[in-house]
Amino acid sequence: MSRLIGRRELIIGGAGLALAPGAVLAALPNRLAFQVFRNGNKVGEHVIVFTGDDKARTATTNVAMTVKVGPVPVYKYKHTAIEKWVDGKWASIETSTNGNGKLTKASARSMGTYVALTGPAGATRGPASALPLSHWNQGNFGKPLFNQQEGKMLRVTVNQVKPGHWQVRGEAEIDDFYDASGNWLALKGKLEDGSSMEYKRI
Secondary structure (H helix, E strand, C coil), X not given: XXXXXCCHHHHCCCECCCCXXXXXXXXXXXXXXXXXXXXXXEEEEEEEXXXXXXXXXXXXXXXXXXXXXXXXXXXXXXXXXXXXXXXCEXXXXXXXXXXXXXXXXXXXXXXCCEEEEEECCEEEEEECCCEECCCCCHHHXXXXXXXXXXXXXXXXXXXXXXCCEEEEEECCXXXXXXXXXXXXXEEEEECCCCCEEEEEEX
């Protein structure tokens, strides 16, 4: 069943970039919450809580999902991420993921001249401008992106279809949507088994 959620770690995240990565922070609410649907059926929730101020801000993400076949749970997923920004610049992220009882941890940290990435496959480096595919922050699009759950760089292209609509393609097939204030509004994606996933803000 792990392939059922195969691209889930990318959904936990070009041309026409209009915002700097740190610019979105100023307009953030205290909390963003979404219901998560797979093939039209609700499977869980994704909640992000923002604390701090422009000098030091933390985004704490908690995701909980249960996929069922009929009434029987067949896959349970929990993900936590703590992402820190300092003076409007991304600083670090630490994640913990439990997929059906298998626990994995990953982290990334800006080291000035590179980004140090650590995940299940070991340690590696990304370019200094690399940022996590954190869908709440559309300002990250247009930069090299890494998978925050796996701790490794992503092979994706990102394009702005129109204001408030971004398309991620490659290792992921995701469309992200934002409201007039630039806050994350919704997501639509396709998983490796062909099923659809959708986020609706609540």
